Amino acid sequence: MSEMSLQQTPAAPVRRDAHGDTHGSHSQRVQNLKFATWLYLASEVVIFSVLIATYVVFRLHNPEVMELFHEKMNEWPGIWLVSLNTFILLASSWAMVMGLRQIQRNNPQGLMRWIGLTALMGTVFVVFQYVEYTEMAHKGITLYYDAASGIFKDFGMRFYAPTAFHGAHVIVGVLWALYVVNNARKGRYSSQNYIGVEVFGLYWHFVDVVWIVLFTLIYLI
Amino acid sequence: MATVSLPLGDAPSAPRPRLRVSDYLRWSVDHKIIGVQYMVTAFFFFIVGGALAMLIRWELLTPTMDVVANGSQYNTLFSVHGLVMIFLWIIPMMAGFGNYLVPLMLGAKDMAFPWLNAFAFWLIPPAGVLMIASWLVGPPEAGWTQYPPLSTLFSGDGQTLAALSVHLLGISSILGAINFIVTILNMRPEGMSIWQIPLFCWAILATSIIIVMATPFLAGALTLLILDRIAGTTFFDATRGGDVLLWQNVFWFYSHPAVYIMVLPGMGILSDVLSVHSRKPIFGYKMIALSSMAIAIVGFTVWAHHMFTSIQPELRIPFMITSMIIAVPTGIKIFSWLGTLWGGKIRFTTAMLFSLGFLSMFVIGGITGVMLAMVPFNIHVHDTYFVVAHLHFVLFGGAVFAIYSGVYHWFPKITGRMLDERWGRLHFVLTYIGFFFTFFPMHFAGMLGMPRRVAVYMPEFQGLNTVASLGSFVLGISTFILVYNAIASLRAGKLAGANPWRALTLEWATSSPPPATNFIGDPVLFDDPYGFGTPAASDYLNAIDRRFGAPEPGAPAAPRPAAPAAPQPAVGD
Numbered sequence: 001m002s003e004m005s006l007q008q009t010p011a012a013p014v015r016r017d018a019h020g021d022t023h024g025s026h027s028q029r030v031q032n033l034k035f036a037t038w039l040y041l042a043s044e045v046v047i048f049s050v051l052i053a054t055y056v057v058f059r060l061h062n063p064e065v066m067e068l069f070h071e072k073m074n075e076w077p078g079i080w081l082v083s084l085n086t087f088i089l090l091a092s093s094w095a096m097v098m099g100l101r102q103i104q105r106n107n108p109q110g111l112m113r114w115i116g117l118t119a120l121m122g123t124v125f126v127v128f129q130y131v132e133y134t135e136m137a138h139k140g141i142t143l144y145y146d147a148a149s150g151i152f153k154d155f156g157m158r159f160y161a162p163t164a165f166h167g168a169h170v171i172v173g174v175l176w177a178l179y180v181v182n183n184a185r186k187g188r189y190s191s192q193n194y195i196g197v198e199v200f201g202l203y204w205h206f207v208d209v210v211w212i213v214l215f216t217l218i219y220l221i
Numbered sequence: 222m223a224t225v226s227l228p229l230g231d232a233p234s235a236p237r238p239r240l241r242v243s244d245y246l247r248w249s250v251d252h253k254i255i256g257v258q259y260m261v262t263a264f265f266f267f268i269v270g271g272a273l274a275m276l277i278r279w280e281l282l283t284p285t286m287d288v289v290a291n292g293s294q295y296n297t298l299f300s301v302h303g304l305v306m307i308f309l310w311i312i313p314m315m316a317g318f319g320n321y322l323v324p325l326m327l328g329a330k331d332m333a334f335p336w337l338n339a340f341a342f343w344l345i346p347p348a349g350v351l352m353i354a355s356w357l358v359g360p361p362e363a364g365w366t367q368y369p370p371l372s373t374l375f376s377g378d379g380q381t382l383a384a385l386s387v388h389l390l391g392i393s394s395i396l397g398a399i400n401f402i403v404t405i406l407n408m409r410p411e412g413m414s415i416w417q418i419p420l421f422c423w424a425i426l427a428t429s430i431i432i433v434m435a436t437p438f439l440a441g442a443l444t445l446l447i448l449d450r451i452a453g454t455t456f457f458d459a460t461r462g463g464d465v466l467l468w469q470n471v472f473w474f475y476s477h478p479a480v481y482i483m484v485l486p487g488m489g490i491l492s493d494v495l496s497v498h499s500r501k502p503i504f505g506y507k508m509i510a511l512s513s514m515a516i517a518i519v520g521f522t523v524w525a526h527h528m529f530t531s532i533q534p535e536l537r538i539p540f541m542i543t544s545m546i547i548a549v550p551t552g553i554k555i556f557s558w559l560g561t562l563w564g565g566k567i568r569f570t571t572a573m574l575f576s577l578g579f580l581s582m583f584v585i586g587g588i589t590g591v592m593l594a595m596v597p598f599n600i601h602v603h604d605t606y607f608v609v610a611h612l613h614f615v616l617f618g619g620a621v622f623a624i625y626s627g628v629y630h631w632f633p634k635i636t637g638r639m640l641d642e643r644w645g646r647l648h649f650v651l652t653y654i655g656f657f658f659t660f661f662p663m664h665f666a667g668m669l670g671m672p673r674r675v676a677v678y679m680p681e682f683q684g685l686n687t688v689a690s691l692g693s694f695v696l697g698i699s700t701f702i703l704v705y706n707a708i709a710s711l712r713a714g715k716l717a718g719a720n721p722w723r724a725l726t727l728e729w730a731t732s733s734p735p736p737a738t739n740f741i742g743d744p745v746l747f748d749d750p751y752g753f754g755t756p757a758a759s760d761y762l763n764a765i766d767r768r769f770g771a772p773e774p775g776a777p778a779a780p781r782p783a784a785p786a787a788p789q790p791a792v793g794d
Contacts (some may be wrong), residue, residue: 032333039399043437050471053354054456057467116759144453145461157454161445183380 016030030195037199040208044169048210051162056217058158065155070219072139077131079219085128086215089170092121096177096201103184106191112184115197118204119177122170129167133160162214169207176200238271240734248343250335251737255342256321257635258312262345266309269353271697278659284680296362296675301352304383306567307483308390309349311620315486316397318627319425321635323401325728325735328410328744333403337396344393351386364674366476369457369468370524373449383452384443391436391443394482398429398436402526405429410746419726419750420509431478431485431520437780439475442468466531473524481520483616484583486512487623488554491576494630495748496559496751497724498573499565504753512550519547529599537596544594551587551709555580570722571645575626578653582618586611586773604674605668607667613660625703627650632707633717637733641714644706651699658692719769723762726750732769769789 059066073079095117102110140149141156143164149156180200183189189197245258277298280288291296320338324331332338355361359377363369372380405426406568409418445456455461457468488509496503503509523533525540532540558580567573589611593599602608625648632640662685667673671682678686720729725747731740746759 028407032407035407036334036337036399036403039402039433040395043395043399043433046434046437047441047444050438051444054445054467057464143448145455145458147461154455157448157452157456161448161454161456165444 033199034196034202037114037202041202043178044115044206048162048165048213051165052213052217055158055162057215058155062155065151068151069141069155073219077135079193080092080130081132081135082215085132086211088121088128089125089208089211092125095116095121096204100194100197100201103189103194103197104191105129108184108187108189111189111197112181115177115181115184115200119174119181120172122177126167126170126174129163129170130198133164159218164216166207166210166214169210173200173204173207245411248339250331250339250425252320252324252332252335252338253635253735253739255338256317256319257316258342259320259345262342262349263310263317266305266349267314268700270302270305270310271700273298273305274693275697277302278690280676281599281678281686282690284678284683284686286676289676292676293362296364296674297356297360298337299674300361301356301383302365304361304387305352306616307365307479307531308387309345309352311483311616311624312390312394312479313345314624315428315483315620316394318421318486318490318624318631319401319428320397322631322728323404323422323425324408325634325731325739326422326726327405327408327413327725328746329404329408330738330740332400333408334400336544338400341393341396341400344389344396348386348389349394351382351389355382355386357384366472367446367468368472369446369449369463369465370459372446373457381447384447384450388440388443388447391440394432394752395436398432401425401429404435410744412762413746416507416510417746417748417750419489420492420503420506421486421489423510424485424487424492427517428485429480430514431517433642435478436522438471438477441585442471442475455671466528469531470524470527471579473527474521476518477524477527478517480615481516483620484623487579487620487627488513490623490627490630491579492554492556493724493726494572494576494626495561496753497630497722498570498576499562499567500753501561501565502749503557504560504563505553506751508553509557512766515550516547518549519543523547526594526599529596532604541594542597545591548591548594555584555587570629571640571642571649572626572629574646574649575622575629575652578649579619579622581627582614582622582656585661586618589614602667604672605667606663606673610660610663610667614661617656617660622652622656625649628703628707630722631728632710633721634728634733634735634764636711636714637717638710639721640710641706644702644709647708648702651695651702653766655692655694655696655699658792659689659696660692662686662688662692718766718771720762724778725752725758725761729752730765 073082095114099111099114099118102108102114136156136159139152140146141152141159142149143156143160145157146153178198180197183196234579240254245254245261249255249258276288277295280286280295280298281483286292289298303450312687320332320342356379359366359379361380361383362376363372363380367384405418405422406415409415413445447452448457449456449463455463457463457465460467492503522543525536526544529537529540562753589607593602593608593611626708629640629645632638637738664684666685666689669682671685715735719732721733722729727746727750728735729745730744730746747758749758752758
């Protein structure tokens with residue numbers, strides 16, 4: 001036994017990935033990117049859950065503050081503005097999916113239009129959120145602790161921290177969408193290669209889902 | 222197994238890559254360069270944190286205040302010491318090992334995301350600058366745990382910078398961890414199942430899962446802390462609608478798993494080193510691998526044992542039980558390592574000595590951990606030097622000893638030259654003795670009631686503290702022996718050859734240091750990374766020697782010349 005024969009290993013097909021973009025096979029790269037995105041989103045879930053938990057614990061201990069808050073939200077524009085904003089964000093996810101469908105059919109022009117629309121809706125969301133924040137500030141709900149705000153003195157921070165953190169994610173998403181549009185303009189996507197769009201889509205859907213949770217917990221119940 | 226094929230390129234061996242120092246100072250996506258960047262940066266901060274530790278021990282030589290001018294200065298010393306050692310030394314150092322070794326061990330050319338890898342590293346220098354800058358603007362004084370209200374109401378602006386620094390480091394390690402998980406799970410060569418990867422990769426996998434799931438908790442808490450400090454919120458101010466326990470819960474929900482972030486890679490290093498240097502298959506491969514996963518999971522259920530004095534009393538018992546349960550997977554590892562050593566042909570190389578040092582000291586740290594899990598004992602020694610002793614036995618006696626062991630084991634692969642064994646043994650002896658006399662007396666001081674984090678203490682503790690301080694000075698000196706050894710060996714150490722320790726994992730089946738693409742052609746793996754002692758293993762190792770050239774004669778680790786495989790099964794390799 002143990003007859004040694006050193007086989008010359010042929011230099012050919014290197015299946016494994018190396019230096020990402022240059023050597024790796026496409027399917028390997030797609031798998032890696034999707035998996036990494038899911039892991040990244042998992043860590044985002046955790047950080048959002050900390051911020052949401054600070055809000056939930058507060059509302060469990062202070063139901064009367066929430067009642068008053070919901071009363072205030074009934075004043076115009078209040079809940080109507082937020083509902084419209086929620087609708088816009090949900091619709092932007094739909095636009096995102098339409099864009100993905102276009103590139104799967106090898107239509108970069110359609111991709112650019114739909115993802116451009118996604119970016120536009122995201123921008124509108126952020127603008128409306130700014131308007132809403134201004135309204136809130138007029139009602140005395142401030143980020144900092146303000147004894148003059150009466151019952152809302154320690155509510156503001158629990159409200160702004162998760163929603164503003166989400167807003168920051170929308171802003172990042174808008175920039176990312178513009179980057180995708182720019183890539184499409186340069187012809188970097190095709191029906192064979194649209195992982196860049198797909199990964200952006202995962203992120204955008206995630207931002208959407210977080211908003212659904214926040215909207216439900218803060219405005220609806 | 223009659224045929225062993227090896228990675229054969231066109232040349233008998235690849236030209237040794239000549240890397241200049243400047244290659245390590247600029248952006249590079251090569252995981253080997255990034256790994257070294259991590260390690261050297263981390264070691265720099267080890268020296269910084271160590272210097273602070275020396276100042277702390279100098280202050281504690283006498284019961285009165287004589288080195289620092291006031292208590293605030295002392296608070297700064299131990300706060301920055303802890304933050305630097307944990308976030309800028311141990312965690313990045315382990316990431317450095319992971320970066321250098323994981324792709325090599327998997328026969329891959331690089332990590333899954335080379336650019337992301339470089340980005341994760343380059344977050345560390347700015348974070349280090351922030352941490353050091355925090356000293357200049359009203360230093361952090363709240364300890365590495367940064368409990369409010371100490372960190373919100375009683376600390377200077379430096380606390381904000383330190384929090385930002387830790388935030389950056391957290392992002393860095395999350396990005397790194399995502400990269401590790403994808404690399405280990407997706408980039409294995411064909412024919413290497415998950416049960417054939419080296420145990421170091423298992424350890425990095427478990428660590429990375431913890432990092433991805435736990436570090437964001439710290440990020441969330443730090444975000445709230447920074448808001449409290451700069452935006453006027455009062456999340457942690459109990460007098461204004463906040464809750465200090467919120468910080469403690471979230472912080473420890475990260476920081477207890479973080480203990481395993483720091484020690485699991487060390488356990489991975491140990492699994493490799495012990496097997497290779499005792500020439501025996503690892504005992505209980507699957508159990509070691511799965512116990513890493515068990516630790517990763519159970520680690521999330523024990524956080525409140527850090528808060529026995531502040532949580533509701535009825536929650537103490539459940540957390541006591543989970544804290545004791547987590548000793549079980551650790552015990553499985555310890556006994557598996559002992560089983561590996563049992564009957565092996567142990568070579569007392571420096572790498573092996575440090576691994577044995579880990580075994581002896583980590584067991585003490587583990588036992589004091591179980592003691593601390595017990596509620597009545599914990600309440601007795603809460604916030605005393607007993608806790609300081611315990612955590613240093615785990616983090617220095619555990620993680621740092623493992624790092625040293627890994628440095629001696631893989632230095633030949635990284636640089637192509639052996640570290641000098643005589644200096645290495647001196648380094649080990651001084652470290653071991655210095656370590657023991659620094660931290661063991663702290664157990665007694667703690668049980669006798671000496672509180673931690675004080676510059677002035679009762680005179681009756683002076684004897685114990687003097688011993689600890691003298692021990693720590695020996696420990697401090699021992700570090701520079703490693704520095705000297707590394708520099709001297711880099712210039713004139715013995716050439717290592719591809720596989721000086723005759724190990725079976727893939728990182729040794731290429732030249733030292735490896736070429737830019739890691740392997741010339743496809744690497745061929747040996748089916749059992751720890752299958753020492755079979756003729757096939759011996760053949761494989763001899764083939765590597767023939768292919769890349771045997772180590773220089775006289776290199777300490779090659780006890781036998783590359784002889785033809787003996788027919789009997791027990792050939793010693």
